[in-house]
Amino acid sequence: MTTPTLAPPQTPLDVERVRADFPILGISARGKPLVYLDNAATSQKPRSVIEATSTYYEAQNGNIHRGVHYLSELATILYDETRATAQRFFNARHAHEIIFTRGTTEGINLVASGFAQSVLKPGDEIVLSTLEHHSNIVPWQLACERSGAQLRVVPVTESGELDIEAYHQLLNDRTRLVAITWVSNALGTINPVRDLVNAAHTRGIPVLLDGAQAAPHITVDVQEVGCDFFVCSSHKMLGPTGVGILYGTEAWLDRLPPYQGGGDMIDTVTFEKTTWARLPSKFEAGTPDIAGVVAFKHAMDYLDRVGLERIAAHEHEVVEYATRQVQEIPGLRVIGTAAQKAGVLSFVMDCAHPHDIGTILDSEGIAIRAGHHCAQPLMRRFGVPSTARASFYLYNTRDEVDVLVSALHKVRSLFA
Numbered sequence: 001m002t003t004p005t006l007a008p009p010q011t012p013l014d015v016e017r018v019r020a021d022f023p024i025l026g027i028s029a030r031g032k033p034l035v036y037l038d039n040a041a042t043s044q045k046p047r048s049v050i051e052a053t054s055t056y057y058e059a060q061n062g063n064i065h066r067g068v069h070y071l072s073e074l075a076t077i078l079y080d081e082t083r084a085t086a087q088r089f090f091n092a093r094h095a096h097e098i099i100f101t102r103g104t105t106e107g108i109n110l111v112a113s114g115f116a117q118s119v120l121k122p123g124d125e126i127v128l129s130t131l132e133h134h135s136n137i138v139p140w141q142l143a144c145e146r147s148g149a150q151l152r153v154v155p156v157t158e159s160g161e162l163d164i165e166a167y168h169q170l171l172n173d174r175t176r177l178v179a180i181t182w183v184s185n186a187l188g189t190i191n192p193v194r195d196l197v198n199a200a201h202t203r204g205i206p207v208l209l210d211g212a213q214a215a216p217h218i219t220v221d222v223q224e225v226g227c228d229f230f231v232c233s234s235h236k237m238l239g240p241t242g243v244g245i246l247y248g249t250e251a252w253l254d255r256l257p258p259y260q261g262g263g264d265m266i267d268t269v270t271f272e273k274t275t276w277a278r279l280p281s282k283f284e285a286g287t288p289d290i291a292g293v294v295a296f297k298h299a300m301d302y303l304d305r306v307g308l309e310r311i312a313a314h315e316h317e318v319v320e321y322a323t324r325q326v327q328e329i330p331g332l333r334v335i336g337t338a339a340q341k342a343g344v345l346s347f348v349m350d351c352a353h354p355h356d357i358g359t360i361l362d363s364e365g366i367a368i369r370a371g372h373h374c375a376q377p378l379m380r381r382f383g384v385p386s387t388a389r390a391s392f393y394l395y396n397t398r399d400e401v402d403v404l405v406s407a408l409h410k411v412r413s414l415f416a
């Protein structure tokens with residue numbers, strides 16, 4: 001298995017060396033060198049993650065927690081190693097506070113379903129924000145339908161930042177949970193999550209942080225931030241699809257009922273009564289994506305080796321450069337200009353629909369996202385049906401930004 005040998009954290013990120021670890025970055029798309037700028041949708045995978053997946057199926061495959069034989073034991077050890085790695089990566093107090101899920105969406109649904117069943121009562125309130133991805137809206141609407149609770153929504157300012165005063169005003173004695181994104185996928189806004197958590201905790205309100213866009217780019221210390229729940233997806237942080245993490249404090253995970261019933265999540269079963277397994281098994285019914293979980297460890301190891309601070313510094317430089325360059329293009333408007341932003345550049349052009357922009361860019365080998373980014377309420381807030389979004393990660397370069405900018409000039413020349 002290849003291990004990247006990268007320089008110590010103080011030095012800037014060696015992008016060419018990083019790129020060499022990602023086989024897909026060498027392909028052509030539409031006959032042009034691929035410029036992959038859709039990282040907020042999903043990230044590409046380093047060779048170590050790809051190899052971990054094939055090694056698993058070639059030499060390690062067995063079902064976990066079920067057999068006494070060699071392969072079952074080996075698979076179980078590898079599976080639990082990822083849990084231990086995630087515990088360190090996110091600084092959870094206990095390994096059993098890390099629950100494997102299919103991704104951010106499932107993690108939120110798990111918590112929302114548990115709240116609907118055992119916490120929420122008619123008249124209770126859940127506080128969300130206008131910045132949320134549909135994954136952090138719809139599960140709460142379903143929970144409200146089941147329980148009679150209501151959603152309260154924190155507005156955002158013109159720059160795409162949370163209206164903090166409004167947030168404070170929305171917290172009250174009826175608030176049972178704050179569920180809020182750490183980083184906006186559509187605009188890149190980084191929310192001041194520690195302050196948000198502190199304000200909620202002062203009133204005894206628990207907080208769920210949607211970390212889908214934070215975990216790939218920011219050092220997440222769940223104990224330091226103090227959140228009660230944190231969710232993320234492996235596939236956005238260099239790992240496989242179909243795997244994610246729900247972190248919950250032991251107290252909360254013990255309190256919530258199981259999400260799904262099945263094998264592995266029980267202690268004893270009779271037709272009269274079933275008792276639950278201890279954490280984390282209580283929330284991990286059935287056979288999971290074992291290969292995906294095993295390979296996810298290698299993604300976190302890779303991010304650790306490169307260093308999230310160094311990655312964030314690199315992305316910041318690239319997105320700042322890109323923002324300066326695109327603002328030179330007449331008729332282009334950047335949406336989302338928060339002071340604290342991750343590597344996301346959302347924009348509209350007066351001459352072309354975002355889908356036309358996406359199509360022209362695609363013909364140049366450039367992958368961006370055009371659409372509502374699963375954030376329709378946020379699009380509505382800015383009076384647009386959709387935006388074009390370039391999102392950057394550790395392997396993107398200034399040269400790729402230049403290719404993007406010249407293709408945007410081409411869009412303008414074709415449509416204006």
Ligand code: PLP
Pocket residue numbers: 040041102103104105106133135136181183184185210212213233
């Ligand atoms: N939340 C945010 C902020 C996201 O950006 C995404 C995906 O783009 C999700 C939730 C849903 O993640 P997944 O589809 O991996 O479950």
